[in-house]
Structures are given as structure tokens and as C-alpha cells.
Amino acid sequence: MNWKILLFSLLLLPVLLGLGCWQLMRAQEKEQWLQAYQAMQSKAPQRYDSLQAPPRYARVTLSGAYSPQGDWLLDNQIREGRFGYRVFTPFCLDGDDACVMVERGWIQGDLDRSVLPQIPAVPGRLILQGRADTLSDSYSMGPNEASTAAPYRVQTLKLEEVRERMSGQLASWVLRLDPDQPGALTPVWEPVVMGPEKHYGYAVQWFAMALALVALTFWKWRRGDSEDKNLEEAGETDIGTTGHG
Template sequence: MNWKLWCLFGILFPALLGMGAWQLQRADEKKMALERFHDQIDQPPRDWMSFLNSPIDFAQVRLEGGFLDQDWLLDNQIEGGRFGYRVFTPFCLNTATHAPQDSKECVLVDRGWVAGNLDRNILPAIDRPEGNLILQGRADHISSSVILGESEPLVNSPYRVQQIEIGEVSEMAGVPLSSWILRLLPGQRGVYKQNWQPVVVGPEKHIGYAVQWFAMAIVLAGLVAWLQFKPEKAVMDS
């Protein structure tokens, strides 16, 4: 028995099966996320404070208040083959206008996508509506993004970052931010191109990836079996 071959098989085969199982799990997660999103499509908007009492992913919510005077640009966002940024701006509710600074009810708003300049020294000019605003959007959580560059010093707004961190934005804004964010709906004041989707990679792709991993596991098992028993067969034939 070729023990090196079986040791390699013992490492690779479970790993391939594990990757396939993980992709099936991701497919289930994406399927459930899409189901939650579609359940909320036709629901009327809820007041933000009532939403916080019974939060639901992707619920449509309504806020009244104003934007703070800083913007955040999430780097390396591609739309239609074009490089750009997603714009995030903190928004504080009117119900807390006269409250202490550290007790304001504020939320980070995803305002959509803007095109970038190939010259990295030139940032897009971000317009921000002032005064009292009524906004509608969908409640969501910040998702992780692929970090392709180094973090930059946070000097002047708009701040260009590789990853949106609620704690970091809260510290720079000087107000506590909800763990939820608001994905601004098209047609709202201050919105840019809103291309957000509840899932980027659909469940069917994850199922396809799972099939590939399981297929590689089967091929590996067949190859190891063939290599292990081929010499025996050769002796028998002779």
C-alpha cells in the first residue's frame, strides 16, 4: 500500500467534500435571503423607531431628519465595467435633534454608486441635501467587501475606505450609529445610482460550485483507486 498516496487522499478528499458542503450551505443562506427580500417588497414603509422594535431584514422604512456633513466612499465598486464608489452618509433623526450628542438616533445611509476617476488623486464631488428630509429605504446590515488596497488616512470628507466599519464611522461622526444601515431607494433625495441587490451571487451559482467540488472529490477517489490497484491488476495479467 502506498501510504503517501493515502495520506494525500486523506487530506484532499475531506477538504473537497467540505468545500462542496460549504457551497450548499451558502446556497441555502442566499435562498433564504432572497425569500426574506421578496416577502418585504410589497410591505408598506414603517417608521424607523417602530422598525427597531421588531426588526426584519430588508423591511422598507421611513426616516425624517438630516444628513451629517461627512461622506464615506467605499472603494473598488464596479458597475457596468466602470470603476467607482458606493457613497455612505450618516443620517440623524429629528426625534433626537435636541438630545445630547451621544444619544442621538442615527443611521448610516447607503446612497448608491458614483463613477470614479482613473486618477486616484481625484475624488468625485458628492452632493448632500441639506435641511429636513424624509427618506425611504430598505434596512440591511453592512456586508464585507474585498479589500484590494491599503487603508488611507482619514483627513477630509469624503473619506475613501476599503471597508465600511460602523464603529469607525461613528467615531468620526461623533454620534452613535445603529448596527443597521439604510439602503436608499431610487428617487429619494440625495440618492445616486442605486444598484444594490440583496445577494450578489445567486444560490444557483453556489450549487454549481458545490457540484464542481463534489465532482473533483469523485475524480480524486477514482484516480487514487486506479493508482492503488493498477499494479495488482498488472501482476494478475502477467
């Protein structure tokens, strides 16, 4: 048997098994997230006026007003084949200098990068309802652009950068606004982008590839043994024929 093939199989097999196990872990994580999300949806919204983060996916209401200090546009957000942005606006709580970043939804962009969308303002005191969440890192197409005026277009939304451009305190969590709320735009947020069933499907594929690799290696091993045995028998036959001659 070709020992290079055996060595290649021994090196590749742990990689395939590891990828399959990783997909199983991701599927279990997604299931836990969905269970937590569904559990929170069955509870009534609670009024919240603290900078400390509530439980993830908790339904909360906030009283206050959208900050005039400007909107933030998360770049490169594609919806139904159309280019756009996800809009975030600070929402300042009543009787405090504390604000919470509110994800309002998606708005279509212009292919001319110099033209930014006009985001509808919602003045006055409001009561907002939505889901509490953490701000996860998004895939970045490049460094954040320097901007001196709102709306601020960014490749990755970072709360630290928002704090530098506004007065007052900013909470470490965000509110995913419900679709029927004041200031809501086109909803695009989902608790998970890829469901656990897809991760299970990918895991099956990786494990199937690992099984195929083992089967192919074993077949090659047996074939190599048979070829070696045939060569030995052919050699013995040649020697016996030569001796007779």
C-alpha cells in the same frame, strides 16, 4: 499499487467532499436570505425612528436631514468596468441627535487618486425610504487612509470610525436607499451577490471531482493488482524454465 497515490487520495477526498458540503451550506444560506428579502418586500414601509435595528430587509421610512458632517466613500467599487465609490451619508432623525448611515449608491471616480468626486448635497428636511440592513465587512485593498476632511475615502466602512468623526449617536444598522429617493445615486446594491444556483453548481463540481478521484484510485488499485499478478506469473514461468534447463 503505489501507496503514495492511495495516501494522497485518502487525504484529498475529505477536502473535496468538505468543499462540496460548504457550497451546499452557502446555497441554503443564500436561499434563506432571498426568502427573507422577498417576504419583506411584500410589506408596506413603516416609519422608523429608533437606533435599534429593525428586521433585516425591512422597508422603512426615516424623517430628518442629511448630516453636514460629511460623506464616506467606499473605495474600489467597479460597475460595468468603471472605477468608482459607494457613497454613504449620515442621516439625522427629526427631534433627536440620532443618525442612521444611508447608502446612497454608486458614483464614478477619477483615475487620479488625488481627485475625489463631487457628491451632490440634498439640503432640508426629507423623508427617505429604503431597506434596513446590516453593514457587512467588505474586501479591503489596504488600510483605511488618514483623512481630516470629508469626503472620507475608506477601504472598509466601519461604523465605529464614523462615530469618532461625528457628533451624536449613530445607529448600528444602515439604510439602503431606494433608487427614486432624494439623494439617491446609481443603484448597485443587491440582496446577494452570488445566487444559490451558482453555489449548487460549484458543489456539483466538487462532488464530481471527488467521484473522479475515487474512480481513478480504484482503477489504479485494480491495475496495480493485475500488474503484480502478471509479475508473479512471469516469475513462476522463469523459475520453471530454469528448472527444465
